[in-house]
Amino acid sequence: MNAFDDLAGGLVVSCQPLVDDPDDPMRDAYVQARVAAAVVRGGAVAVRANGPEDVRAIRAAVDVPVIGLHKDGHADVFITPTAAHAVEIAMAGAHIVAVDATDRPRPDGRTFVDTVRALREHTDALVLADVSTVAEGVAAVEAGADAVATTLSGYTAASPRTDGPDLALVARLAAAVPVPVLAEGRYRDVEQIGRAFAAGAHAVVMGNAVTSPLWITRRLVSAIRPA
Numbered sequence: 114m115n116a117f118d119d120l121a122g123g124l125v126v127s128c129q130p131l132v133d134d135p136d137d138p139m140r141d142a143y144v145q146a147r148v149a150a151a152v153v154r155g156g157a158v159a160v161r162a163n164g165p166e167d168v169r170a171i172r173a174a175v176d177v178p179v180i181g182l183h184k185d186g187h188a189d190v191f192i193t194p195t196a197a198h199a200v201e202i203a204m205a206g207a208h209i210v211a212v213d214a215t216d217r218p219r220p221d222g223r224t225f226v227d228t229v230r231a232l233r234e235h236t237d238a239l240v241l242a243d244v245s246t247v248a249e250g251v252a253a254v255e256a257g258a259d260a261v262a263t264t265l266s267g268y269t270a271a272s273p274r275t276d277g278p279d280l281a282l283v284a285r286l287a288a289a290v291p292v293p294v295l296a297e298g299r300y301r302d303v304e305q306i307g308r309a310f311a312a313g314a315h316a317v318v319m320g321n322a323v324t325s326p327l328w329i330t331r332r333l334v335s336a337i338r339p340a
């Protein structure tokens with residue numbers, strides 16, 4: 114039994130300010146902790162959160178597993194780009210640490226394997242590999258990841274950017290790796306969630322469509338007043 118067992122068949126909600134808008138008024142640990150408390154009250158089985166401050170505040174506000182990540186920099190690899198970021202997030206209270214597991218160069222010149230090793234050595238946190246392709250998922254599991262997520266599909270040169278979620282990647286990963294597969298990235302409605310579970314997802318992660326008033330409102334406004 115580990116924290117991923119608690120997630121089986123459930124909805125994980127990502128409580129984060131918008132990555133591409135530094136002025137998102139939701140960029141505040143207290144606010145994100147209240148959002149997290151609300152989604153857990155609504156039935157979320159886990160919360161995904163960014164940065165040590167938000168992870169600490171959310172850990173204090175909810176009693177479900179917290180998936181922590183540490184976005185940093187503007188290089189290709191920005192989700193928990195180094196072992197030091199990963200250990201810091203685990204120390205802040207994340208039960209699970211989400212790490213970019215693509216094979217792109219990292220700012221410290223080290224590898225995903227180094228991050229897994231550092232987490233094992235210094236913390237009890239589990240490792241969630243954020244990937245964009247099946248090959249990256251398979252390599253991540255060989256490197257010791259406890260689970261994989263489709264988070265980066267559509268955000269790397271190696272993966273197509275579809276309007277909706279990458280359900281094909283969920284199915285292909287579920288057939289290829291012996292660990293839980295989390296469906297994440299551009300899930301917007303119940304129908305897509307159902308299709309992810311049918312494709313073999315262990316859990317589905319939704320972010321902006323649930324927790325970003327800025328993202329939701331911009332999307333609605335652009336639909337009624339196209340640019």
Ligand SMILES: CC(=O)N[C@H](C=O)[C@@H](O)[C@H](O)[C@H](O)COP(=O)(O)O
Nearest residue numbers: 127132264268298299300319320321
């Ligand atoms: C690519 C990247 O930076 N993804 C981030 C990962 O933590 C978040 O910005 C996303 O909001 C999250 O993955 C959930 O996805 P969506 O908000 O589409 O439901």
